[in-house]
Structures are given as structure tokens and as C-alpha cells.
Amino acid sequence: MIESSPVVRFSIQHRTEYRYGLPMSDGYTVAHLLPRDTAHQRVVSAHVEVEPVADEYEEHIDLFGNRVVRIGIHHRHDALTVVGHCVVDVDVVPDDGGLPVSSPAWEDVAAAVAGARGDLAAEVAPFAAVTEATPALPALDHLVGDLFWPGRPILDVVAAVSSRIYGEFVFDAEFSDVSTPIAAVIAARRGVCQDFAHLMLACLRSRGLAARYVSGYIETFPAPGEVKLTGTDASHAWCSVWSPGIGWLDADPTNDQVPPRRHITVGWGRDYADVPPVRGVVIGPSSWQTLDVGVDVAAV
Amino acid sequence: MVDISNSAVGYRAPSGRFDEAIAPDGSIRPVWASVGAAFGSLHPGELREHQRQADRLLDAEGAGHLVHELAAPDSADDASIADSRPWRLDPVPLVIGHDEFAVLSHGVAQRARLVEALLGDLYGDGTLVRSGVVPASVLFSAPSLRTTMAHHTPARWVVHYSVDLVRTADGAWRVVQDLTDAPSGAGYALLNRSVMARVMPEAMRQAGVAPITTYTDALRRALAAQSPPGRRSPRTVVLTGGPTHPTYVEHSYLAMQMGFHLAEGSDLVVRKNRVWLRALDGVEPVDVIYRRLEDARLDPLDSRTMGGAGVPAITWAAQAGGVVLANAFGSRLVEEPALASCFDDAARSLLGETLELQRWDGTEALGTTPCHAGTNDDVLVPGRVVLRLHAAIGPDGVTLMDGGVGRVLALDDHPTEPTTRMVKDVWVVGGPAAQRVPVRVSHPQVDFGSSVPKRAADALYWMGRAAERAEVGARTVRVVAGQLQQDASLVSVGGGGWALGAIGLLRAAQMLPMSIGDGDGNTSLTDRVHHEVVTGQVAVAEQIRSLVDEATSVRQYLSTTTGRVLGRLTRLRADLVRADAAPDDLDIVLVDLAALAGLAMESTVRGPAWRFLDLARRLERALAVLGSIEAAAGRAVEPLAFQPLAETLLSVNESLVAYRRRYRSDVELGAVIELLVHDDANPRSLAFQLDRLREHMASLAWQQGSDLVQQASLGALGAVDDVVAGGRRISVDSLVLAARGPLLELGNAVVQRWFADPVNPMVLGSAIGSTFGEPR
Numbered sequence A: 001m002i003e004s005s006p007v008v009r010f011s012i013q014h015r016t017e018y019r020y021g022l023p024m025s026d027g028y029t030v031a032h033l034l035p036r037d038t039a040h041q042r043v044v045s046a047h048v049e050v051e052p053v054a055d056e057y058e059e060h061i062d063l064f065g066n067r068v069v070r071i072g073i074h075h076r077h078d079a080l081t082v083v084g085h086c087v088v089d090v091d092v093v094p095d096d097g098g099l100p101v102s103s104p105a106w107e108d109v110a111a112a113v114a115g116a117r118g119d120l121a122a123e124v125a126p127f128a129a130v131t132e133a134t135p136a137l138p139a140l141d142h143l144v145g146d147l148f149w150p151g152r153p154i155l156d157v158v159a160a161v162s163s164r165i166y167g168e169f170v171f172d173a174e175f176s177d178v179s180t181p182i183a184a185v186i187a188a189r190r191g192v193c194q195d196f197a198h199l200m201l202a203c204l205r206s207r208g209l210a211a212r213y214v215s216g217y218i219e220t221f222p223a224p225g226e227v228k229l230t231g232t233d234a235s236h237a238w239c240s241v242w243s244p245g246i247g248w249l250d251a252d253p254t255n256d257q258v259p260p261r262r263h264i265t266v267g268w269g270r271d272y273a274d275v276p277p278v279r280g281v282v283i284g285p286s287s288w289q290t291l292d293v294g295v296d297v298a299a300v
Numbered sequence B: 001m002v003d004i005s006n007s008a009v010g011y012r013a014p015s016g017r018f019d020e021a022i023a024p025d026g027s028i029r030p031v032w033a034s035v036g037a038a039f040g041s042l043h044p045g046e047l048r049e050h051q052r053q054a055d056r057l058l059d060a061e062g063a064g065h066l067v068h069e070l071a072a073p074d075s076a077d078d079a080s081i082a083d084s085r086p087w088r089l090d091p092v093p094l095v096i097g098h099d100e101f102a103v104l105s106h107g108v109a110q111r112a113r114l115v116e117a118l119l120g121d122l123y124g125d126g127t128l129v130r131s132g133v134v135p136a137s138v139l140f141s142a143p144s145l146r147t148t149m150a151h152h153t154p155a156r157w158v159v160h161y162s163v164d165l166v167r168t169a170d171g172a173w174r175v176v177q178d179l180t181d182a183p184s185g186a187g188y189a190l191l192n193r194s195v196m197a198r199v200m201p202e203a204m205r206q207a208g209v210a211p212i213t214t215y216t217d218a219l220r221r222a223l224a225a226q227s228p229p230g231r232r233s234p235r236t237v238v239l240t241g242g243p244t245h246p247t248y249v250e251h252s253y254l255a256m257q258m259g260f261h262l263a264e265g266s267d268l269v270v271r272k273n274r275v276w277l278r279a280l281d282g283v284e285p286v287d288v289i290y291r292r293l294e295d296a297r298l299d300p301l302d303s304r305t306m307g308g309a310g311v312p313a314i315t316w317a318a319q320a321g322g323v324v325l326a327n328a329f330g331s332r333l334v335e336e337p338a339l340a341s342c343f344d345d346a347a348r349s350l351l352g353e354t355l356e357l358q359r360w361d362g363t364e365a366l367g368t369t370p371c372h373a374g375t376n377d378d379v380l381v382p383g384r385v386v387l388r389l390h391a392a393i394g395p396d397g398v399t400l401m402d403g404g405v406g407r408v409l410a411l412d413d414h415p416t417e418p419t420t421r422m423v424k425d426v427w428v429v430g431g432p433a434a435q436r437v438p439v440r441v442s443h444p445q446v447d448f449g450s451s452v453p454k455r456a457a458d459a460l461y462w463m464g465r466a467a468e469r470a471e472v473g474a475r476t477v478r479v480v481a482g483q484l485q486q487d488a489s490l491v492s493v494g495g496g497g498w499a500l501g502a503i504g505l506l507r508a509a510q511m512l513p514m515s516i517g518d519g520d521g522n523t524s525l526t527d528r529v530h531h532e533v534v535t536g537q538v539a540v541a542e543q544i545r546s547l548v549d550e551a552t553s554v555r556q557y558l559s560t561t562t563g564r565v566l567g568r569l570t571r572l573r574a575d576l577v578r579a580d581a582a583p584d585d586l587d588i589v590l591v592d593l594a595a596l597a598g599l600a601m602e603s604t605v606r607g608p609a610w611r612f613l614d615l616a617r618r619l620e621r622a623l624a625v626l627g628s629i630e631a632a633a634g635r636a637v638e639p640l641a642f643q644p645l646a647e648t649l650l651s652v653n654e655s656l657v658a659y660r661r662r663y664r665s666d667v668e669l670g671a672v673i674e675l676l677v678h679d680d681a682n683p684r685s686l687a688f689q690l691d692r693l694r695e696h697m698a699s700l701a702w703q704q705g706s707d708l709v710q711q712a713s714l715g716a717l718g719a720v721d722d723v724v725a726g727g728r729r730i731s732v733d734s735l736v737l738a739a740r741g742p743l744l745e746l747g748n749a750v751v752q753r754w755f756a757d758p759v760n761p762m763v764l765g766s767a768i769g770s771t772f773g774e775p776r
Helices: A106-114 A118-128 A138-147 A154-168 A182-188 A193-205 B030-039 B044-060 B063-070 B078-083 B098-125 B127-131 B186-199 B201-207 B214-225 B248-258 B314-319 B331-335 B343-351 B454-486 B488-509 B525-552 B560-576 B583-602 B608-633 B639-652 B656-663 B669-678 B686-700 B703-715 B730-755
Strands: A007-024 A026-034 A041-051 A056-061 A067-073 A077-091 A211-218 A234-243 A247-251 A263-269 A278-284 A289-299 B088-097 B160-167 B173-179 B236-240 B261-264 B268-271 B274-279 B282-286 B288-291 B324-326 B369-372 B380-394 B397-400 B405-409 B422-429 B760-763
Touching (some): A007 A211, A026 A077, A026 A263, A026 B268, A041 A067, A106 A154, A118 A211, A118 B127, A138 A182, A138 A193, A193 A211, A211 A289, A234 A263, B044 B088, B044 B186, B088 B186, B098 B173, B098 B343, B098 B380, B173 B331, B186 B248, B186 B405, B186 B422, B201 B422, B214 B248, B214 B288, B214 B380, B214 B397, B268 B314, B274 B454, B369 B422, B454 B525, B454 B583, B454 B639, B488 B608, B488 B639, B525 B560, B608 B686, B608 B730, B669 B686, B703 B730
Parallel strands (some): B236 B288
Antiparallel strands (some): A007 A289, A041 A077, A056 A067, A211 A234, B160 B173, B160 B380, B268 B274, B274 B282, B380 B397
């Protein structure tokens, strides 16, 4: 924790709206919308609002310590709105860094992950997993293999991988969706934050490092001279890398930054599938459905 | 004692490898000697006869073949039907001595305890991860790890454990894989045994083969014991992926054997952490689910599953303790190949034991056992077999099925994927004489006689309608074609009046419109009648397909014999789509359809399932009677044509004999209408169908239905004076219209009232946004 960090208070509203062509009889939603406390942030308030009124609403903490909401609606409804509201105080990392100046060699970090026992094994090693979204591909070596020279400090390596992805990949909201594999992202050299986070995780994990997928928000700014519109912010995703003595340190390859700058963490997991913001299933007649998502992040 | 290596059978075991029948010194092993004696001479011809019987019986079991033959669309090719046979049963069993099986059982029971302990630890305390026995990175890379199950400790993870075993060339049993995620095979073992018991009952008795049917009792008891605490009369259902699931046959068979409802995903709904069965009139609670649906398809809400056939939130209910899933969600984890190497250490660490059964290393050569070489060559040949055993784990501990399925391996097969589809029954012999202990389930299963899943009633209803429509179609085609065969000149009788009436009847039977004009002048009447006969035949084939399709998903409500008839109809169907099908083919179809109708009346419990089946038949028959009257009697024809046409009409409604017996006169319109419409003693009449419908509506206590039946009755009352206008008999037309309207409305109302509300889960788009990079 960095003592001189300025604290910024963010107010966030994350609205997900479904509409159905015909009324549905039952609807189920799992939401990862309630942020958790971290070393860099304190949650002042958070709640989830559901319209129509939910017939069941349950909150629990998952294996990774995230706050999960389960919602059930068991009467006819032709629309569903789930809104996450929260206010979070964030210790923003100053522009001049404030990062540790020295860090262990990346191989030593990998060895520490592999050799972890006891509580450390349970806390760290799950994030060294190779998952469907973060596969060990030969293409990863071509992409970042030259950055992992022996003895290179882990924080240098992480910064270099982040910069490599930031430099070589184009942000393209049209290119991918939640199911686009990173192989396609690598081939096309484009994607969105989630793809870049998965890509970076795959690069690090293929070297035996432990890194989390972090799901959250980022405050955005209008182009100069324009007024910020509501609903134009978005969910965001980045990584967090573990090293002994330092703990977890975030890295955002989409912006080549070390969060939190204007980042607010909701939760983390091995990849997107552990912490999807909203996932739902409805039961009812076949019909069209529409989905509308809006996120507002404001510093207050 | 019989020498199976005698010249007649010519069995030669390969030297230097363990063989189940022949010892290294060339002598016959004792267990095989006893079985050999029971077999008798084992002449090649006898083996061939056993094989033929086994094929026929498995075929007749119907269950499987209904499903599998449907997968061969519209094919009249015998080869493809044979090909679609899901498996063949080798008449030569895999024989294991009781003492050896006891040792094997002990090892299997140990593994069953180990997988239970493993799941408890991996999802719970995590001692294996903390101590490094199971690296967390390996565990968390496992696709079948369900993180939502962490720290949710079900009372029991695994109720049904299965294991694949092989015998190596040096005679040791080795494990190929442990199975916990809806393991298949137990139902097939029971099916195979029921066939073997009929093929060679005497041999089985003499050899003292241990019974396996007690396994279903053990499984049923183990499942009932899982019921959440405090549930009175707990209810268990078998959850299947539906008729398209590769092992649906055994889902259906097991459900029948255990007396549980077979539920598809859409039959169940989760509300407030309880699971409910969608029954005909509302929902009914379910306490235990024996799931035959794989972990990855169980709950579409789990983001690492595929969704589809599953039940949304079923895992929420299980985690909250509202329902018990057997096996528990997440239990597939122990099947992960990456974890296999941890089993030895895990056994030491969790059980304090050494594993009795070692894993096959994938390279060791396998031993052999005598296999029937097949129909071309009637000798025994050595074959390699992978054996699947099943254990039910309940309050009494681990109960093994004293048998199983041995799958024969082709030359290049890996034991996890046998390709031959040739299986063996597994005989455990030489044990103490079987004692049949009457077994009682500790909690009585709620009688489902009065409740039936909505989907099943829906399917039975459409099955009934398709069956009746197929029958009407087949009889109409048969009658018209038969009359023409006897007297081709009928076509020109009465200025073509008979032919036009016959065309009308054929089209009515296919539910096609009547207004076909009087021809375009180019096509001869003979050709037009012939054309309608052929299309009528194809339409019958189509109705049989619908009938079998619907029947497949409600197989458990139908008797075994019904299954066989459906199997025959499926094969006959292939003949009907050929244009040159003989009228005789239709006769056979008619016999089978009549058998089906008879079975529905005589061999089906008169619960709601039967009611919807019969209701549908009555409704369809009522509509068919009206349709045929409209087609044949609505049209004013020359008197010369009327006589043969009225006979056709009566034959199509199977009432010609009754007419002749009653009237002993020429056919006369008023009398025909009387017999087909008003005579409530004629089982083919409209009045008779309406009486049955009235009874059904009363039993359902359904006012709207009763009212519509009443309206149809009133509509049919009108007198039939022979008033002709514009070539139509006005009175016949108005009678048909007045009665048909309410009946068509009844058809719609049944669907609306009882089956509306389609229940297909849709997975909604997940909402992740993306961000625009911060301004640089």
C-alpha cells in the first residue's frame, strides 16, 4: 500500500437491461456487480437493484472471495433490469509510479509458485492454471518469448509484456466477443480489454507465473470539447501478477498502465468465466430478446 | 466336462498371455470348465443359434432400436438398419470366478471410497493441495472443476461409481478409468442379462450365475437414502438429456426398472432452491435426482458449462440442500486424466491405505477371453475385453453389481474407446447359491400413477393422434387399392363418381382439402386415383414416423410389447415410402396399428398418461369419420356410383360388415349415416367417440372440454334428408360442419389448456462491455 496515494471516490452505476418478445415464466441471473475491498480500494456502499421485483435474491462469497448475487424471478415478465450501484474509495497510483524498485527474477517467482505449500498454495497457485481462455499456445513464445531473459526482474517482465501487447495490438470493439479465443486475437492483432487481459495471462502463466484476471471498471473521458454522455463508460478487465514479497501487482495491457489509475476492481478469477458481470437464463416461449448495457463511472 | 478347445469349436488361446479359459499348461480353467459343462456341446451351429436369438431379442427389446433406427432417416436400406443396431451381444459371456470377483470387488469398493474422499478434500479441506500432492495449478486447470462447489459438501458426492478394468497378459486386473459423471452401462448390463436369461436360461442356472437385478434395489435404496432430511415420501426422478442422448436407451430402461419418472430438462423447474416436476396440473416437488446428464450440460447458469439440455439453477438448489443430485455436481473432477497420477498418494494420505487396483499404464499387453467369431465363422477366437463394473454407494456401504458389461476391443482399440459394439454379459460363477432377500426401500416412492410430466402427456397425446391418423390413412389406401385391384372398371362407374369419391376419401385421410375440381382433362381418373394412393402411402409413413418419434420420449409409459410393435412399425415404414409397396405391406401395418391400439386399451394403466393417449385417438377418429362422410357422401353422385362408393365409405370406417349384418339390403344413405354417426354401439361411429370423449372430459373435470363435446353432439343430431344443391348434399355438409367445428376447437383447447407454455431455456447474452483506451 502506498501511503502518499491520493484517494478518489468513484460512484458507479452498471445497468443491464433485457427485453423479451414474449413474457418469460422464470428468469435466473448470476451477477458479479458488487465490488470487494482490496489493498487499493474500500467499498463505501454497494447494492444491486432488480426490476421486476425478484422472487429470490441471495448473496454469497465465492471461492476467490468475490461477492456473487443470485437472482430468481418466477412470475411472468417481459423485461429484466439489473443495476449495480456502488461507491468506492480508490488509492490512485501517482503518475510517477510509486512502484517497488526491485523485484525477484521471474524464474524465481515461477519456482515460488510451483513450490507453494499450505495457504500460499491455495491463494496463489490457482492463478497459474491453464484454462480454456488462457491456453498455452506456441504463438505466445513468438509474441513475448524475447522478453523473458534469465534473471530479469518480474516487474520489468510484466511491464514489458504489457507494453508489447499495448504496442502491437489494436483496440477494436467490433472484432471480438466473449467467446473469441486468444489464438484469433493473436492472429488478427486486435481485440478488447478482455482479450488483452486473457492474452497477457496466457503469456505469464505459460512461464509458470501466477496471474489473476481482474474484472472492474475504468473511468473514461470525452474527447476534448465534448460533453461526456451517460452510459458511455464500460466494464474493464486487466491482470494482477503475484510475486513473493510484493504480493499482487496489477497491470493493464489495454492502456499499458499500472492500475489503479481510474480503475475500480469488482472481483477476480482465473479468467472471464469466473467473474462474468451478468449471466442469465430465462425459461419461456421462443422469442426475440434484446440486451442493453450501460456503465457510468464518475469521480465524486 | 466339455473341452472348449475341441475341434468343433477350435478355440486356441495365444501362448504366453493370460487367457480367461485356458491355463498356460493347456488345461481348461475351473470356472470355465463349469460353464462349459452348462453350455453343453458348444457346437458351432448352437453358437450361431444363440447369436441369432440374442440379436433377435435385443432387437425385440425395442427400446434401443426405436431410438437408433430413427437416426437412419428414410432409409429403406436393410444394411443401414442393421448398422444402426446399437450393439450386439456375444452369446459367450465373460466368466469370472466368485473368489476372484470378491478380490476385484474389494479393490473397486476401495476406489469408490477413494473418489468420495478425493472429492471431499479437493472441494473442501484442501489438504492435498496444501501438501502439494495435487498441485493447485493442475487442479485449477481441470475443465471439470466446478468452483461453485467449493466448500459445499454434499452428504455424498458419488452414489453411483463405475470403473473400467482390463486384464493384462500376466493376469493382473488393471484400472483403465474411474467414472463418476453419469457413468453408463448399468442399464445395458441389465438389458443384456435379460436377453441372456432367455437365450440360455438352463445354462445360466446350471452354472450358478450370480443375479444382477439386486443392483437396482441397491441403487434405488442408495438414492432414497440421499433424500434431504425431513422430506416425507421423497421423490426421485431420473434426469435424461432426452431421446437424442447417446445412452437414452438405458436412461429409459433404468427408470422403468426402478419405477422412477424419466424427466427431461424441460420437465423440471427450479424455484427458490427447490426442484419441481412440471406435472399436468401444476408442479410437484422432487427430492432426489439420479442424473444421467453430464456435469457439463447440467446447469446453463454455470459459466463453464455448455447449457442446452440442462435445468437452470439446478446446482443452486443442490448447493442450498433443496435437492440432491446423484452424483453431485462437480464429481466429474476425479475423472480428470491429470489427476490420475495423484491417486496413489491420495489413497495413502486420505484413506491411509495402499491402492489394491493399479492403473493400466497404457502399454502393457492385454490378456484374452473366448469370443464368438461372428456369423461368418462359427468358432471361438481369443479377444481382448474391457470390463465395466458398477457400484452403488449408500448407507449400507458399497454394493457392487455382480456382473457388468464386457466390451470387446478391436485390434487397434484403446480400452477407453472400444469400436466393435460387440459386448459380453459378465457372469460371476461359483458363489454361494443366490439368496433372494426381499428388499424394501426405506422410504416409499410416491406413486406417480396420478401424476405425469406435462411433456409426457403432450407426447402421448400427439402419439395417439398420429397413431389414429396412420390407421385411417393405411385403411383408406388399402380399401381403395384393394377395390381397384379386384375391379379396375370401378373408375368409370357412374361417370367417374366412384373415382372422385375415392380420391376425396384418400385426400381426407391425408387431411388435404377436398376441392380438387373434376380434373384438368389431361390426367386420366385412373392415374389420379393411383397418384392419391401413392401419396397416401407416403403420408402413412410420415404419420408412423411422428408416432414413433413421440413414443420414443414416453417409452417408459408403454409396455414392452408396445415397444416391440413400434420397432416393427419403424421397419415397415421403410417399405411404405417405396412406390411399388404391395397392398400386403399395408395389411401388416394395419395389423400392427391395431395391435398398438389394443395394447393401449389392454396393457396401459388407466392413469392420466393413458387418458391423453386415448382422448387423442377418439378425437382424431371422430374427425376422420366426419371427413370421410363429407368426402364420400357430401357429393351427389349418380345412383350407379353411389352403391360402390357407400361401400368404400363403410369399409374405410370398418363398418361394412356391421352394415350388412344389420340391414341386409342395398346401401342406403340414411342407414349409412345412422351407422357411422348416430349408432353409439358401433365402435367406429362418431357417437361412440363422443361418448368416450365425454367420459375423458368428466375425468379431467374440465368444463370447457365437456361443453365442446356437447356442442359436437348437438351438431351431429340433425336429420339427413337428401337435399341436393350445386352437386352437394346440403344436409350432409351441414351435419359435418356443425359437428366438426367444436371438435377442431377441442383439439386447440386441449393444447392450450394442458400443454401450452413451452419451456425452453434460453441462455441470455452475457454482458461484458469493453473500454476505450484512456486518452494518451
